[in-house]
Structures are given as C-alpha cells and as structure tokens.
Amino acid sequence: MRISKLAASKHKKGRILVQLDSGELLRIGEREVVAFSLYVGKELTAEEKTALENAARESGLKDRALSLLTTRPMSRKELTDRLMERADATDEEAEAVADELERLGLLNDRTYAETLVRHYSAKGYGPYRLREELRRRGVPREYWDQVLGDLDDPAETIDALLRQRLRGRITDRKELKRASDYLARKGYHWTDISAALRRYDASLEEDEI
The missing domain is CATH 2.40.50 (OB fold (Dihydrolipoamide Acetyltransferase, E2P))
Known part of the structure; x- marks a missing residue:
C-alpha cells in the first residue's frame, strides 16, 4: 500500500x-x-502499517495522560483508570503509559500522597479524613503511614477549629456534642477532641464531654 x-x-x-x-x-x-x-x-508493508498504527496509539495515550496530569496531580491508579475510561485504553496499555511516566519522574505516588496530605491538612482535616482521601484517590497503603507520620501535633488545629465553631462561648452539653461531632467528621481522634474541649473550658468534667 x-x-x-x-x-x-x-x-x-x-x-x-x-x-x-x-x-x-x-x-x-x-x-x-x-x-x-x-x-x-x-x-x-502490512507490518509497517500495523507498527505505525500501534506507535500512533501509544503516542496518543501518552499525550492524553500528560494532558490529564497537567490538569491536576493524580495517583497512578487515578491515571490508569481515566485512560481506560476516557481513552479506551486496555489495562496493559494504561499500565505501560504509567510505567513510562514514572520512569520520567512525571508520576510519583509518594510525592502525590505528600501533596494530598498537605492540601487537606490545610483545610483542617484530621488523620481519619486524610486516610479516607488517600484511599479514595488510589494511593497505595504503603505510603499512608509514611506521609501521615510527618504530620504535626493536631492540637493547635483542633483548638482553632473549636474556637471558630463555638466563638468563644461557654456552651451547654448539646452544643458541645455538636462541636465534638463536627471535629469527628473532620477526621480527628476522640482522645484529641476531648483534650481540646478541656483546654477550651477547664471546668468541664469527663462525663460532660
């Protein structure tokens, strides 16, 4: 031809x-x-035509992957899932593209996990919510403890959230419950929440929290 x-x-x-x-x-x-x-x-030849088509498809998938990564950072799993969903890549093709981008340093799950934790920590998320975000975005579990272990003591953040929530008031049991539920939804451990409530109001008894 x-x-x-x-x-x-x-x-x-x-x-x-x-x-x-x-x-x-x-x-x-x-x-x-x-x-x-x-x-x-x-x-x-027929062989050259097939090789040309395969090379063009591989290049197209790489270009699509780079376009996705310039939109926002993502994990390897997020990238391969999107290539299969939006570019009709096979599992093998998506994994091959991810391998190449990792080799070039353009895709790194550990770096992405650090970025994700910094971003959501700045939003006031605690350890439970951070773990959920890492899970939801497909970050391998092997990186979870590594990046979460670098977090600062949450006391200062919890205190700030509590002051913002209660606005400096000494409140009743019902409002304290709402405040503690709010902090729990943010992803903080109960021991950290109860300690923060006592710092907020030293007169609180254990059974009031």
Missing part, C-alpha cells in the same frame, strides 16, 4: 492524516512521521 497524501489535521493540533491509495485514512502524530520516515509515495 502506498501513501497518497500527508496533511495536517484542521481540527486537532499535532495530528497528521495519512491517506493510503487503498482509500484508508490513518491518524497519527507528528513524531510518527519522523520516526517512520513517511512521505508521499512511500510504500508501506
């Missing part, structure tokens, strides 16, 4: 349309034109 026409796509930057004399149209990237030394009139 012979290439009868090479033309840049009018609709997608970087895409090249390869017209074959058989009437078939191939959609490839600019890098494949160079890698396969393509030109009008070149004869392609």
Whole structure:
C-alpha cells in the first residue's frame, strides 16, 4: 500500500492524516512521521502499517495522560483508570503509559500522597479524613503511614477549629456534642477532641464531654 497524501489535521493540533491509495485514512502524530520516515509515495508493508498504527496509539495515550496530569496531580491508579475510561485504553496499555511516566519522574505516588496530605491538612482535616482521601484517590497503603507520620501535633488545629465553631462561648452539653461531632467528621481522634474541649473550658468534667 502506498501513501497518497500527508496533511495536517484542521481540527486537532499535532495530528497528521495519512491517506493510503487503498482509500484508508490513518491518524497519527507528528513524531510518527519522523520516526517512520513517511512521505508521499512511500510504500508501506502490512507490518509497517500495523507498527505505525500501534506507535500512533501509544503516542496518543501518552499525550492524553500528560494532558490529564497537567490538569491536576493524580495517583497512578487515578491515571490508569481515566485512560481506560476516557481513552479506551486496555489495562496493559494504561499500565505501560504509567510505567513510562514514572520512569520520567512525571508520576510519583509518594510525592502525590505528600501533596494530598498537605492540601487537606490545610483545610483542617484530621488523620481519619486524610486516610479516607488517600484511599479514595488510589494511593497505595504503603505510603499512608509514611506521609501521615510527618504530620504535626493536631492540637493547635483542633483548638482553632473549636474556637471558630463555638466563638468563644461557654456552651451547654448539646452544643458541645455538636462541636465534638463536627471535629469527628473532620477526621480527628476522640482522645484529641476531648483534650481540646478541656483546654477550651477547664471546668468541664469527663462525663460532660
């Protein structure tokens, strides 16, 4: 089969349309034109055509992955899931792209876990909520204790959240319960919450918290 026409796509930057004399149209990237030394009139064997199509698909998946990563950081699992859902990649193709991006240092679950914990810690999330975010976003469990172990003592954050919630008032049991439930939803341990309530009001008895 012979290439009868090479033309840049009018609709997608970087895409090249390869017209074959058989009437078939191939959609490839600019890098494949160079890698396969393509030109009008070149004869392609069936094996070369298959190799060209495979290379173009691999390049397209890498470009899609890079586009996803520039939108926001993500874990390896998030990336491979999106490639399979949105780019119709097979599991093997998605994993191969992820391997390549990890090799290039563009995908790193440990670094992502650190970024995630910093972001949600700044929002006042405690250890339970942070673990849930790490789980939800597909960060491997092997990194959880590592990044959570670097967290500062939560006392200062809990105290600030409690002052903001109660606005400096000495409150009744019902409002204290609402405040402690709020902190629990934020992901803090009960021992840290009860200690913060006693710091807030030293007159509170254990059975009042």
